[in-house]
Amino acid sequence: MISQAAVARLRDMLGTKNVLSEPEDLLTLGYDSTPELSGQPDVAVYPPDLDGILTAIEIARDEGLPIVPRGSGTGLSGGSVPVSGGMVLCLNRMNRILEIDEANLTATVEPGVITLDLFNAVAEKGLFYPPDPGSQKISTLGGNVMENAGGLRGLKYGVTRDYVMALQCVLPDGSVVNTGGKSVKDVAGYAFKDLLVGSEGTLGIISEITVSLIPPPQTRKTLLAYFDTMPKAGEAVARIIAAKIIPSTLEIMDQATIGCVEEFAGIGLPLDMAALLLIEVDGHPAVVEEEAAAVHKVLQQVGAAEIKLAGNADEAASLAAARRTALSALARKSPTTLLEDATVPRSMLAETFTEIERLTDKYRLTVGTFGHAGDGNIHPTVLCDERDRDQMQRAHAFYDELYEKVLAWGGTVSGEHGIGVAKRDYLARQIGPAGIAVMRRIKDSFDPRRMLNPGKVIAEK
């Protein structure tokens, strides 16, 4: 519980409009996009700047309140759910693009800038910010950095980590640390910047971000390939990579997902195919031409049922946009959508699809599978109903058994969504007691009082 005096102090220091404490105002801030998880914040604070963050941390410390930082609440592992109550620190009003440095190919932003806004702003200057998480229209850069968000272009262009050059971070003790800079190489001291990326708001609050930009690809080509089985599509992915082609996008959807996306977006996808691969190659026109031809050849060899080349940029864009609707399209079909992000070495992709099919039958579930196949990063999504306890138990048993295989194959329990609150048990299984001990050492060294995101495993005592 926060005292009325503390709320008054927050209002006084940060302005009334930047502090919410009425239960009805706080209701939606008890959730993010993760099912089965909610919390009850005591107060929500919208700092307008670095000083506001410092004030909020100081008052939370005085009150003994947990702090849960939040961007747009698009997280899928419960990272911004205030499971122990406390202060939700909403960074989405710190949303200025501070600088686009064309000489050094960098952009410096506040943490609340929307991912797509940055993409568009740098595109106007002829530059390219590649990371494009599915939620890019509403996700914030701060959230992307804290979760090390991936995206459809991850295969060729990497993930958020690969573009973070500098961070300004406020530690729980109120100290402000700047790490990294505009130099493209920097080995001065421990890689604190790299430790912060993906730390899910458990080590410090990010107040400023500098990312690197690259020249945009000159052109691109989009192919669609349909398959009569998912493992065959998985094999195609492995064969494309083994042929030393690195497409910018290599996405998969299974039949259930194709059906939902078609119903939602109506772009003419066939409903009778077991699997679809969406493949984009980009770069210099000559390279794109050759790579598209090489991909086409591999698809034929593997036995694709149909291969289509997008006729023009608009058609390609609408295909990519349709792929981005996959989660929303599936979510419409059932009250609850359990989404995971198992990731395996690419050579194990076909086996993974076979296993998902086996487990779907075994546990009598409806599962839609889609994801970043080129990265081995798959989102098997169980369509279910939270109120049906038996079904939910089967759904969790499905994931338990799937992750057992994924880990045996050298995979990971999270490719891009993070551990948050939802995956605590899975993390422990993956990294073992020695790994968990390392996580705790790191957490304890920065946040000994466990103020930040105390519900998370990496924070758990």
Place this chain on the structure above:
Amino acid sequence: MISQAAVARLRDMLGTKNVLSEPEDLLTLGYDSTPELSGQPDVAVYPPDLDGILTAIEIARDEGLPIVPRGSGTGLSGGSVPVSGGMVLCLNRMNRILEIDEANLTATVEPGVITLDLFNAVAEKGLFYPPDPGSQKISTLGGNVMENAGGLRGLKYGVTRDYVMALQCVLPDGSVVNTGGKSVKDVAGYAFKDLLVGSEGTLGIISEITVSLIPPPQTRKTLLAYFDTMPKAGEAVARIIAAKIIPSTLEIMDQATIGCVEEFAGIGLPLDMAALLLIEVDGHPAVVEEEAAAVHKVLQQVGAAEIKLAGNADEAASLAAARRTALSALARKSPTTLLEDATVPRSMLAETFTEIERLTDKYRLTVGTFGHAGDGNIHPTVLCDERDRDQMQRAHAFYDELYEKVLAWGGTVSGEHGIGVAKRDYLARQIGPAGIAVMRRIKDSFDPRRMLNPGKVIAEK
């Protein structure tokens, strides 16, 4: 001091040939490639495998001995110099390439594998490991990872960090931690792998490394450009990047370096030019053709005195090889070679060269400057004599003043050589008390007794 009993125990456990304790055997292990620094090890241990590392750590702990891990001793910041004595843990006999996984494009190696040996082994399979530090013929992968080594191809292909997928690490308490894997995306828990990269042997001992591999470029073209001033060459670099061309290599040498390299390698470099840029573009033949033409145009616009295209691959290779001799060539000219690796945002390159020239005159020194210009990563090298105290004072004053500017321009005191023992004071200037506090928190959480590399600033109390 190590006890005779402990030496006997080490010999018994690891074999006589893997333990050195005679002063004459230990002499060369008191140095690495950093001038003005040496130490006196008590014992040197060459573990043949993970168990050997565990044994060595246990005995060092029992004896209260500091441990200094060492690869080939090519470090340039004193990272493997046993300044407080103790045990030098030589990992260069753990030199097996354990696996090249062509399906997942990874290689797994022991830490003592020589960088160039890995490059050649994967090249035989049609794959490419890009990081190529100047010392690649003798440097070890373990050392590369611990220093986050760069190289000539860093501009386009990044540094060692960008290729590390998984590490096995022994912590000072003897626990063995595996971090990362063959999945190309992994956000399960804190990025411990990324924290270890560049940690200079102060957090744990690396016992196994998995790196990612990429398809090699199909072709390359090498250009040489000469300039009548260094700042003009710096401007050319900035303009090439601003034109959105990312060459694979963009190296610079000043007149002093050109002279030394020519004397050493005899490949016909002109001795009357103030600066040389060595530029390599690689990739698809069409891209290489266009980029080479675009670079040529920029070089002309900036006013290069002469532009040459390497006639064939042999000539290109001999130019790159000549550039790699720069440090050795300079080192022949004077008893002591003080080498720094100042790094600035690329837009400040021309100013940096102007400042180096000003300071060279001010402090009456002989300075050869070369480096990875495309990365803003420069090696101003003072040719001096350790016995001349006045000259050495002037040399250190030169760097002090240079780094003041570099830091004011948003640069870093180390782009690729690390902090080690030599740059402790500079690091503190760069990251300030809050930054140093962060480094100490990290160090203390893994090595509270300060067993590993206790002479380093990130270890210093």
